Structure formats: structure tokens, C-alpha cells
Amino acid sequence: xxxxxxxxxxxxxxxxxxxxxxxxxxxxxxxxxxxxxxxxxxxxxxxxxxxxxxxxxxxxxxxxxxxxxxxxxxxxxxxxxxxxxxxxxxxxxxxxxxxxxxxxxxxxxxxxxxxxxxxxxxxxxxxxxxxxxxxxxxxxxxxxxxxxxxxxxxxxxxxxxxxxxxxxxxxxxxxxxxxxxxxxxxxxxxxxxxxxxxxx
Amino acid sequence: xxxxxxxxxxxxxxxxxxxxxxxxxxxxxxxxxxxxxxxxxxxxxxxxxxxxxxxxxxxxxxxxxxxxxxxxxxxxxxxxxxxxxxxxxxxxxxxxxxxxxxxxxxxxxxxxxxxxxxxxxxxxxxxxxxxxxxxxxxxxxxxxxxxxxxxxxxxxxxxxxxxxxxxxxxxxxxxxxxxxxxxxxxxxxxxxxxxxxxxxxxxxxxxxxxxxxxxxxxxxxxxxxxxxxxxxxxxxxxxxxxxxxxxxxxxxxxxxxxxxxxxxxxxxxxxxxxxxxxxxxxxxxxxxxxxxxxxxxxxxxxxxxxxxxxxxxxxxx
Ligand code: FES
Numbered sequence: 001x002x003x004x005x006x007x008x009x010x011x012x013x014x015x016x017x018x019x020x021x022x023x024x025x026x027x028x029x030x031x032x033x034x035x036x037x038x039x040x041x042x043x044x045x046x047x048x049x050x051x052x053x054x055x056x057x058x059x060x061x062x063x064x065x066x067x068x069x070x071x072x073x074x075x076x077x078x079x080x081x082x083x084x085x086x087x088x089x090x091x092x093x094x095x096x097x098x099x100x101x102x103x104x105x106x107x108x109x110x111x112x113x114x115x116x117x118x119x120x121x122x123x124x125x126x127x128x129x130x131x132x133x134x135x136x137x138x139x140x141x142x143x144x145x146x147x148x149x150x151x152x153x154x155x156x157x158x159x160x161x162x163x164x165x166x167x168x169x170x171x172x173x174x175x176x177x178x179x180x181x182x183x184x185x186x187x188x189x190x191x192x193x194x195x196x197x198x199x200x
Numbered sequence: 201x202x203x204x205x206x207x208x209x210x211x212x213x214x215x216x217x218x219x220x221x222x223x224x225x226x227x228x229x230x231x232x233x234x235x236x237x238x239x240x241x242x243x244x245x246x247x248x249x250x251x252x253x254x255x256x257x258x259x260x261x262x263x264x265x266x267x268x269x270x271x272x273x274x275x276x277x278x279x280x281x282x283x284x285x286x287x288x289x290x291x292x293x294x295x296x297x298x299x300x301x302x303x304x305x306x307x308x309x310x311x312x313x314x315x316x317x318x319x320x321x322x323x324x325x326x327x328x329x330x331x332x333x334x335x336x337x338x339x340x341x342x343x344x345x346x347x348x349x350x351x352x353x354x355x356x357x358x359x360x361x362x363x364x365x366x367x368x369x370x371x372x373x374x375x376x377x378x379x380x381x382x383x384x385x386x387x388x389x390x391x392x393x394x395x396x397x398x399x400x401x402x403x404x405x406x407x408x409x410x411x412x413x414x415x416x417x418x419x420x421x422x423x424x425x426x427x428x429x430x431x432x433x434x435x436x437x438x439x440x441x442x443x444x445x446x447x448x449x450x451x452x453x454x455x456x457x458x459x460x461x462x463x464x465x466x467x468x469x470x471x472x473x474x475x476x477x478x479x480x481x482x483x484x485x486x487x488x489x490x491x492x493x494x495x496x497x498x499x500x501x502x503x504x505x506x507x508x509x510x511x512x513x514x515x516x517x
Contacts, residue, residue, distance in 0.1 A: 022410035023382055098384040099410035122310045122387015127412040 007170040011125075013111075013132040016040040016103045023099030025050045028089070028114050030082055031057025032134030033105030034064025040103065041071050053089065055079040057107065059134065059151075082110065086117055093121040105131040109139050109150060112177025125174060136199040140168050140181035148178050153199045156184055156192065165192055168199070201459070203243065203295040204231065209266060211290055214351045218319060219285055220258075223267045226293055230264045234299035236327035237419070240267065241297040241465055246283050249447075250454065253280040254421050254465050256322040256393075257299055260329035267296075270351065272319040278426060278446050300463050303393070303419040305330060310387030312338040313380065315402055317394020318345065321352060323419055324393065328360060339363050341380065343398070346370035377405045391417045421466025424448035424505045425486060432513040434458055435477055449503035453517065460503065460517060467505035474515045476501050481510020 016036050018025065025046060029037045034054055052072050056063040065078050079085040102123060104114050111132065115125040137151045140159075147161025152168055159166050159181060166181030173180070185191050210222040225231050234257055244251045255269035271284045303323050305312060312331060314324045321342055331338045340360055344350045347368055356364050367373040381390065381402075390411065392402040399418050406416045426446050433440050434453065443452040450472055453460045463471040467487030476483065476499055485495040487502035494500055501508070501515070 019410060021408050093386060096386055097382065098386060098388050098415065099382070100386065101410055122308070122385075124412070124414070127414075 007172070009172045009174075010170045011108075011111075011130070011172055011174075013130050016105055016129055016131045018043055018046045019101045019129070020046065021099075022046065022048050022101045023097050024048045025101050025103065026092070026096070027052045027103045027105075028085070029053070029064075029104070030055045030085075030106035030110040031059060032062065032107075033110065033131065034062070034068060036105035036131045036133050037068060038064065038071055045073070049075065051075040051077070051092065053077050053079065053085050055082050055085045057082075057110070057134075059107065082113065086113070089114070089117055090120075093118070093123075096121075102128040103131075104128055105133050107134055107137070108132055109177055112174065115174065116177070138168055138199050139176075139178035140166055141173060141176050141178040142166055142181050144183060148176060149181070152181075153197050154195050155198050156195045157181065201297065203297060204240075205293060206231075206267070206296055208288060208290050208292045211288070214270065215349050217273045217349065218270050218351045219273075220268060220270045221284070221288070223269070223296065224265065231267055232298055233264055234261055234326070235301050235304055236261055236330035237303035237305065237323045238299040238301040238326065239303075239323070239421075239464070240269070240299050241462070242269070242284075243295045243297075244280060244283055244288075245294070246279055246287075250451070251278070251280040251283070252451070252454075252462075252465055253284075256303075256326070256419075258322050258325035261326055262329065262333065267299075268325075270319065270322050274423065276426070278424065300469075302464055302469050303327075303391070303417065305336075305391075306389045306415070306417070308387075309389040309415075310337065311385055311389070312336060313384060313388060313390045314338060314340045315375070315380075315390065315392040315394070315398070316340070316342045317392075317398040318343075318349065319351070320392075320394030320398075320419075321356075322393075324391070325352065327391070328356075332359070339365065341365045341367070341375050343367040343369065343373075343375050343394070377401060381405050381409050381411070389415045389417060391419075393419045396420065419468070420488065421464055421468065422486060422488070422505045423466070424451075425507070427484070427507045428509060430508050430510060430513065432508070432515055434517050435514050436517055443507070448505060449501070449507065453503060458517060462504055465504045467502055470502070472502055472504045474501055474503055474517055475499065476513065477516050478512060478514040479508065479510050480512045481508060483508050483510075 137153045139150045141148045142159040145162035149160040164183045167184045169180040171180040205226040206223040207226050209224045212220040214220045239254045239256045241254050259268040273285045274281045367375045437458045441456045463469040470489040484507045486505040
């Protein structure tokens with residue numbers, strides 16, 4: 001990657017850190033994101049109310065639920081699936097007030113699923129603190145057939161929809177939670193550059 | 201700069217200190233469209249000196265047959281507000297700029313909390329028209345000194361019903377910001393316009409409760425302060441001019457026949473920014489636009505409200 005070059009739509013992920021100025025805190029995590037939650041609870045706890053939502057993930061070997069139960073002092077809710085978690089999230093958000101800080105940790109797909117739900121309640125993704133955990137695997141949307149293919153770990157991946165070989169770009173769609181994929185061998189069919197794992 | 205020629209169609213004394221002016225297009229046609237929160241700059245020729253002051257448009261954006269502004273008579277006025285109060289009469293004509301909006305409503309906001317102090321009610325008058333038209337959820341909180349200074353209160357009571365809350369200082373009524381800002385639903389935006397102390401209090405409170413910056417909006421046009429006269433050089437125009445005590449740098453530049461950009465003339469929009477090429481003294485930054493670091497660097501100045509204390513000041517204009 002060229003230095004000093006940045007695609008503006010590419011999201012920025014950091015580490016979860018409590019925000020002192022707040023009316024309440026909502027921590028949402030899935031799978032390996034549980035580790036980020038354990039880490040944030042190592043920091044001094046804020047004085048405002050805290051809610052923690054956690055669901056396991058099939059791509060994380062470790063389920064942090066039982067450790068979280070021991071570490072999170074209050075407001076922990078455990079779910080079997082992200083779907084269940086989203087239902088609860090949509091019930092909680094209308095009762096929350098401005099100044100609630102949102103912290104999200106997990107895979108990229110999870111982070112943007114949460115961002116999409118939060119947006120309906122007026123929370124913008126730039127105002128959420130996001131930590132990417134576990135894997136850098138990307139979801140890609142095919143600009144040719146519009147299908148979305150998950151868990152791409154290589155620079156080039158096959159579209160699950162039209163089977164074209166797609167080059168994975170840094171352009172990111174917040175709405176789709178996926179990176180742009182462009183056909184690689186459009187000019188010279190069948191001639192592919194080397195496929196390497198770069199999003200382990 | 202492109203200007204609109206208007207005629208004063210009506211003047212109404214609203215409170216002991218506030219007058220409401222109605223402007224219509226000189227040629228009788230409709231005026232340009234605007235959105236809630238917009239302002240215009242009124243250009244007045246007072247004894248051969250051009251005064252230009254920004255005023256919020258108060259009417260409904262749906263009605264472009266006339267513009268409405270309200271002017272509070274300022275005690276330490278440099279002449280503009282006093283002239284509007286004492287000398288402007290129905291039938292007079294002058295020029296105003298096209299409306300510009302530096303205080304617009306957040307389109308995606310789920311709820312809007314409007315906080316006004318005194319004459320700071322004016323930009324909200326047009327915003328409320330927009331909010332009512334779109335059916336958006338809002339609350340208006342209006343604080344003023346004493347009953348006789350509560351401009352437009354009955355109009356607002358009628359138009360906004362239970363969404364309107366007013367606080368009369370002389371009756372000991374105070375707006376409780378803790379209560380107001382700690383329990384608003386997600387997606388709420390707050391807007392404040394009024395005296396400096398009020399604006400600062402609202403900004404600080406919202407930030408302390410963790411409201412994101414892009415949900416906090418304020419408008420506070422500063423009046424150019426009166427200061428010591430000083431000289432400056434306009435490098436590109438090759439002119440040396442004096443900035444008198446009661447003129448802003450921008451006004452002095454304009455009076456010298458040099459065209460300069462502006463939108464708000466109140467130190468908030470950033471449009472008038474000039475590069476300082478050279479100076480041997482201190483720049484007195486009065487704007488709300490430049491960052492502290494930029495102010496300290498002495499490389500830029502906002503001539504609409506700022507001044508200098510120096511022997512030599514060279515500007516890139
Ligand atoms: S004209 Fe807006 S800052 Fe000077």
C-alpha cells in the first residue's frame with residue numbers, strides 16, 4: 001500500500017475505551033469481540049449505567065459468555081444469535097437518551113450490522129467506538145451482479161453470485177458492510193495475478 | 201457581490217428595544233427562496249459610510265413575497281442598529297445580500313431542541329415554520345429578561361402550543377439545562393442562539409453529557425468591536441489604509457474600494473479569511489472560526505470582527 005494514501009470510505013477501527021462524558025454506555029460484542037469487552041472492563045469503570053450485549057459466533061472458537069458473566073458487574077445480556085441480539089437492541093434503543101455511548105466489537109460484518117440498526121435510531125457510525133477483532137476477512141459486493149460474498153481472506157476472491165474473479169478494493173459501503181469487488185480478468189480472461197491471503 | 205434591492209414595507213415596534221421590519225422586492229416580484237435559519241446582510245449608507253449587518257430571516261420560508269427581520273437596539277452600537285431604529289422608515293430602499301444559511305436544521309434529526317435567549321429567537325422563527333411543515337418533533341425554549349422584552353411570545357404560544365416553553369428572568373424562571381439535555385431520545389439535535397453566556401453554557405452541558413459534536417449547533421454573530429485605529433497594507437491592491445476605531449478591517453477594506461468576500465460578517469463562517477503576510481505586532485482575533493493554533497500562528501485573520509495592534513500589517517488582498 002502506498003504511503004500517505006487513504007480511501008476515505010475505508011472504516012477506521014480502534015480499541016474500546018470508556019468515554020468519560022456520557023449519560024450511559026452500551027457495549028455490543030460478538031464472538032472474539034468478547035475479548036475486547038473483557039479488556040475494557042480492565043479499565044476504570046465509568047459511573048454511568050452500563051449495558052453489555054453479547055452473542056457467540058461460529059467463527060470464534062472461544063465463547064466469552066461465561067467469563068463475561070464473572071467480569072461484567074451489571075447490565076449483561078447474553079444471546080444465542082445476533083438475530084436475537086438485534087431484536088433486543090431495537091427494544092433498548094428507543095428507551096435510551098442522548099449521550100449514550102456505543103461500543104462495538106467483533107467481526108467487520110457484525111460491526112456494520114449493528115451500525116445499520118443503530119442508524120435507524122439516529123446514531124451515526126462515526127459516533128460509535130468500533131474494535132475489529134478475530135479476523136480481517138472482508139465481505140465483498142460484486143459491482144457486476146451485486147451479490148455479497150463473505151469471509152474473503154485473499155486479494156482476489158470468487159463472487160458467490162456470478163462466479164467472476166473479483167479484485168478486493170478498499171472502497172467500503174457502510175450500508176452493505178462490504179468492500180467493492182471488481183472483475184480482475186475482464187481484459188484478459190483467465191489470466192489472474194497471484195492469489196495471496198492478505199486479510200487473515 | 202450580487203445584491204437584492206428591497207423596499208421597507210412595514211415597521212412594527214415589538215418590544216421597547218426590538219423592531220420588526222418587513223422588506224419586499226423593489227420591483228414587486230417574489231424574493232429568492234430560503235430555508236429556516238438563513239440570514240441576510242443589510243447594507244446601509246449612513247452619512248457616506250456603508251454599514252453592513254447580518255440579520256436572521258424570521259418569516260416562513262414558504263412565503264417569499266416578503267422578508268422579515270427583527271433588530272434589537274444595541275446599547276454600544278456602532279450605528280447600524282440605532283440607524284435601523286431611528287432613521288429607517290416605510291418606503292425606504294436599500295440593498296441586502298442573498299440569503300445564506302449557516303444555521304440549518306439537521307435533516308436527519310429525529311428531534312430538535314431549540315434554545316433561544318432574547319433577540320436570539322429570530323433564526324428559530326423561520327426554522328419553526330420548517331419544522332411545522334415537515335411535522336418534525338421539536339421543543340422551543342425561550343428565555344428573556346422580563347415580560348416586556350419577550351418578543352413574539354403570544355405568536356409563538358399560538359403557533360407552537362405545548363412545544364413552547366418560556367422563561368422570564370425577572371420572575372425567577374430559569375431554564376434547567378441538566379434536566380433538558382440529560383433525557384432526550386437518541387437522534388436529538390440541539391440548537392442555541394442568544395447571548396454568549398447562554399451559548400457557552402449549552403455547548404458545555406451538551407458536550408459533558410456526551411452529545412456528539414455534530415448534534416450541537418449554535419449561532420452567534422459577533423458585532424465587530426470598537427478598538428484603536430491602526431494602519432494596514434493591502435499587498436495585492438497596492439494600498440495603504442487606515443482602520444478607524446469604529447470600523448472593522450473588512451469595512452475599511454470595502455471603503456477603500458477593494459472587493460472582499462464575506463457571508464456572516466460576524467466571525468463564524470470563515471468566508472472572509474485573509475492571509476497575513478507580515479506584521480510586527482499583535483493580532484486581536486475576535487472570531488469563532490479559527491482554531492487556537494491558527495490564531496497563535498498569526499498567519500490568518502478574519503477581518504469582519506478582528507483587529508490588530510501594530511505598526512505594520514500586510515494582508516494578501
Ligand atoms: S464573514 Fe464570516 S467570518 Fe468573516
